Amino acid sequence: MATTGNTDDGTDRTLHVRFREGSDDELERALAAVDRGETPDPHFEVVYHDPADVHRVTRPKSLELLRAIVQHEPSSIRETARLVDRDVRQVHRNLTELENLHLLDLVEDGQAKRPVVWYDAIDIDLPLASPLVDSDEATA
DSSP: OOOOOOOOSOOOOEEEEEESOOOHHHHHHHHHHHHTTOOOOOOEEEEESSHHHHHHHHSHHHHHHHHHHHHHOOSSHHHHHHHHTOOHHHHHHHHHHHHHTTSOEEEEETTEEEEEOOOSEEEEEOOOSOOOTTSHHHHO
16 A cells, blocks of 8 residues: 655544445545546545454554554664564564555565554444345354
């Protein structure tokens, strides 16, 4: 995922995590702005179809890592591990998982990889409506 980096311009930098369905309203607003020749405001959204992915986002260890990255902007995985007082291998594994979930980027920086988070908050939309008939949730 292309990142725009952290900014202090007052722009809403919330990542919207959605389960099963994205926000069509935001897409329609962005397309209408483009049609008018305007540049739409950035909208950061990730849609998961597996409830386990939503759980991975909200695990305390995941949130601890994301907060440390946003607050301290560490220059490497090793520095991130020091910030959260955890083993480098565990932190590397967790950061790789978060990268695979599109929650951060690991940017090559010399011989190190620098974790980058481009948002300041996470908004999770988890509808409680009936699950799809053919889903695992329907039989649970």
